[in-house]
Amino acid sequence: MLATLDYVVLGIYLLVLVAVCVRVSRRSPDSDELFLAGRTLGAGVVGLSLFASNISSTTLIGLPGAAWGSGIAVANYEWMAALVLVFTAVFVAPTLLGNRITTLPEFLERRFDARMRKYLSGVSVFLSIVLDTAGSLFAGALVLQVFFPGLPLGGTIAALAVFAGLYTAAGGLRAVVYTDVLQSVVLLAGSAMLAWLVFAEFDFSWAAVKASMPADHLSLVRPMDDPNLPWLGTLIGLPVLGFYYWTMNQYVSQRLLGARDMKAAGGGALLAAG
Template structure:
């Protein structure tokens, strides 16, 4: 990455204006945030537009912007399979999961597990989610954001040495996100996300425009010098970046967990004012997730022709910004970059705080008032903010462990996905089967992780498969565990554990007389049609 990147006064003014608006939104919303429901679920008042844009913004981090362009530069378009798969998963959610989540009035995803199974699965999954949210997502967002800030603003804190520099920037990012998240809660996160999503989209479109301009807006010229298969979404089975089998059986599993069971994403849907807005918001989010291929991935692929000698893919995004964008546009793009940083940090902070208070504090203090719940939630947010800010700089010292933690998501997800899917579609699954699968599945995942990672037990891994393929295989094995434990126990779920919590026990939906464009099924068909068209073009 460039080590020195002078920022024009106009660009700095645009970035400064962004921060002022963020704080203004946080201040206004904080004055209306009084109860725990306000803090964690925006008073269950979110409309579909806010939900959809927030889903998009909370998912796009600084590492996503840089990583998508970098991966497209080095390996091609296949990296965008994670992006468009979100639309497919959100359609599945709108049909099969969201009705259960909204009607049961849950505040956290683990709470659904207690309603459907028992408290053991809820506590286990909640603790797991808190760990990954704080240690991986929040701290990782702060760490990556600090690297980006130091890259583009090397003289941000010139009075201090480089070590204090890094810690200082980490705390500044955490503090800014922590203040408006603790003050305004989910509402502040969502409404700042709307602005951040717009800035992200505009900034990415600008990069795409000026990149394509280098080829006189000619597709033939832009693609003429790219390597064979660089623009293919589906890669051979032996591809190191993302083989087709991983796209088929692994990416949907990871996507289902991320978009359907990850608290910091689904919390926006749980805060919807009703089922219709929840579904509409999911469809908007799914549609928006088709954009990254065109406005974030393709510029990175085209950069292969413009800058063939870059030493690594991480330099693509800053190089495009440095070389191609005029003053003013740079400010918009960098504001979008800062927006991505803040959105990922504030989202994970709010969700982790929600899980701690709703899943652990409130059950132990059932008489706690809504106002006290909000107060404890704010204290929890600040505590998590400080922990994440302290942990983030340590990531530099443990690059191997950090890589393992990131990859571990492929091993942590399968048991959770298995019990949710079978628990919704098979009424026979009981609490013991669910908890047994969580424990047994993660023991199995740990064994496979040790056997598939070089240098942990064996110098060369015994299992040599792409992590997405491993995720798919482990999920099928964990489904087998669910079936085994279910049939091996005599425990029968109660009526309360089945009614409107499983597909067979769902409440019949009342058909409403809505215009065709408000029918979520039509919207879902539209999102899937666009996805299929994109796959046909870039297969």
């Protein structure tokens, strides 16, 4: 159960989020301001926003659960992303910023034709709604239900969706990325604290941790018959997935497109990779 201090912290956090939105919002924003923050984002903001957009509630809840059930090979999704981001900083970001595009489908229309733009737009919107957004809202609602058991699942998901939509519409990408900077600090501090508390349960003994789980759960390279992530999937499948997620996914690449110059975009990608 939450104590009074917990409610105070949650209330302050909500007020800070609203204050950030009000502070960075622009009156009568044009499309560049609304969708790309006026192309003024620096490397630090881009990098932390990329990090926070990837490490969401689905990651904090889903990945530890998957690691508990099948082993830490799921961490391959994250470290492989670092390699993709380095490639993005060197090769992809210059192309995207050099064309002064607003969306990835727009780039494909210039490269191919309008049919490719419509296809990617449709696929991106569909996957964003039924996969990324749905998973994040569901995981966020589950977290809130832990602290407030009386909350209905459907109503909580709807409330989170409305709040996120209004917040984004009011402040545009600028409000989103500066909120991401705050989220990054909270995520890193909270994750470090959680790791410390969990490790303390084993008296800070790595031998005790190893003894408490099957040996194969600590292997990043799994055999070909592994049902979750065989080594060939790590070698071939994850890079393909990573290139889509970090370069063709508008939700993520929008941070790069909002960078003020190539140096900021490349530096942000490298910061997120680190």
